[in-house]
Amino acid sequence: MDNTVVSTETEGKTWGGGNKPLNASYGKMMMWFFIVSDALTFSGFLAAYGFSRFKFIDSWPIADEVFTHVPFYHGELPMVYVAFMTFVLIISSVTMVLAVDAGHEMKKAKVTFYLLLTIIFGAVFVGSQAWEWSTFIKGDYGAVQTNGGNILQFVNAEDEHQVALRDFVVADHDGRIAHEGKNGLWYQSEDTQPTYTIEEVIKGLESHDNVLVRTQIINEEGEKTILSREESLKQLKDNGKIVVEGANLHVNEYGTPLFADFFFFITGFHGFHVFSGVMINIIILFNVILGTYERRKSYEMVEKVGLYWHFVDLVWVFIFTFFYLV
Amino acid sequence: MAENTHKLEILRGLIKFKSNTQKIWGVLILLSIVTTVEVALGLSKPEALLSKFLGLKILNWIFIILTLVKAYYITWDFMHMRDETKTLRRLVVWTAIFLVCYLLFIVLLEGGYVFDVYDTGYMKRDF
Structure with missing residues (x-):
């Protein structure tokens, strides 16, 4: 009987609301759930890429020879543009974390500024990716x-x-x-x-x-x-x-068709994440400007979208390595 | 949130920062250095690193390790994993690591096997 009474009391505390398991708020916890599951999705894609690459280990295209273009420059600079894109995304992560930090200090102007910068860098990244896609699709040497x-x-x-x-x-x-x-x-x-x-x-x-x-x-x-x-x-x-x-889903001049398929699929899916991230950031930016979080006395929402944004950066770090470097 | 809830040390206390903002810039510099090293290695491809170790080129092992280093700092400092409870940290990280390792083990082994089937001539590809 004692036991029953005790457990009822705990139940009241646990489910009564306002409880923070693992010291994380509901929203943040759910964002972590989402991030873990999305990370597994991306791992699935990259593992499938690994499978195909191991299957064609002696004939897979060499990334340095495929991604050699830089906008407004004729000639070949392998990897430079992708490195630039990686850098843009890391910088955008930094401005995002600065926005979160300013949010903790309840500085509205600073949050607005850094969030805006994050959105701009995100847009630059998506634009770069679009350019890279179009160059890849167009091709330049042709093959048989x-x-x-x-x-x-x-x-x-x-x-x-x-x-x-x-x-x-x-x-x-x-x-x-x-x-x-x-x-x-x-x-x-x-x-x-x-x-x-x-x-x-x-x-x-x-x-x-x-x-x-x-x-x-x-x-x-x-x-x-x-x-x-x-x-x-x-x-x-x-x-x-x-x-x-050039390249499409059936054939490509760089080598096995799978290479182009994975390129479109993985960078496309990542690009879609960046695009969604930019959209979400814009919505949050409006909320910041309107003073929603000022009235709520907490900028936690910025922190939550920040988590998502950093995750997108994290995924790119892996894509960069496995698609362009290894 | 109260002030000074952030842990301000990286590299096991080797570098200590005065404020969270300073730490963020410090981590940016670290990540930039790592990326630069990666690109430099990718472009130069030093002869010495092209020999194989456990089925992969040493250069590729270096890339993978550097990527994990970057992933660590992005998660720990940008996503504030350093400030979360130990349990949350372990739940997120070990779940992902375990499942990814399992998946990679199965899928890459199978890929290697399919390559062998092609390679040993049961399947003709060069026509």
């Missing part, structure tokens, strides 16, 4: 896909640097016009046609002695294998199937 789905790229024999299709292939066909629904059977249409046909690429390779084919296979030095002149021609003639320019 074989019957087996492998990618053959072209390099200069002297410096072993990649050569774009437009530098050695001449388009001498009138251009087969892509079939659109309006021109025939309305339920049938096809994708955009590549600039060159496979025959033109073969002709181009034949007439340029200094161009060689580079396969996907990574050799012992950690570089892609470059074939000899005869092998190049043989490989292209025997196996070449379609000309690929």
Whole structure:
């Protein structure tokens, strides 16, 4: 009987409200729940990326050779732009934590200022990612896909640097016009046609002695294998199937289609998180300006969205490593 | 919230900050240094670090460790994990670490196996 009485008393205390298990308020606790589950989602994606990479460990594209572009700069600076993006996101995390700190001191003007900066940096990041996507989709060298789905790229024999299709292939066909629904059977249409046909690429390779084919296979030095002149021609003639320019979900000029799929999926999902974060921050910014938290006498809401924002930064740190560095 | 509830030491008390704001800038500098080192290593790819250790290049191990270092400081100082109770900290961190390690173990091992199946010639890919 004693026991029953005791437990009833505790129950009253526990469920009566205002209780803070683990010293964290309800909102913060729920944000941590969400963050852990979202972290597991991202881990699932990155692990799947790892799976595909281990599966194609000898032929996976080398990230340094794919992400080499910087806006307003012609030429190649591998990684620099991604490093810049990482830095922007870390800075935005710093301004966010400064906003949270100012919130603890109940300084409305400071919170507003830092939150605004966070939003701006977030927007810069999303913009950068959009630019990176468009560059990736457009591609710049072009390649040939074989019957087996492998990618053959072209390099200069002297410096072993990649050569774009437009530098050695001449388009001498009138251009087969892509079939659109309006021109025939309305339920049938096809994708955009590549600039060159496979025959033109073969002709181009034949007439340029200094161009060689580079396969996907990574050799012992950690570089892609470059074939000899005869092998190049043989490989292209025997196996070449379609000309690929840029990237989409089916094919990409950088290597295995999975690489582009994961790029779109993982950075896309992360970009969506950043975008949502910016939107949430904007809503909170309005609340700050309107004085909602001043009246509530607590800026805890800023702290909660701050947690989410830092989490987005945290995920990017991992994506940066596993997509661009390793 | 009352003042001085933040723990102001990082690196096990090696560096102590006077205020929370100062600590934030300190952590930013630390994270920037780590990122710079990562990019520098990624660009130069020193010959000595390309040998393999436990199935991965030493360089890749360095990247992974540096990433975990960054993750630690983001969680501990930006997300204020340092100021939460020990139980909350363990609940969040160990749950994630355990499940992620388990997932990686299964999935990466399987990936390696599929590679071997291709590699030993049961599947033709080069055509």
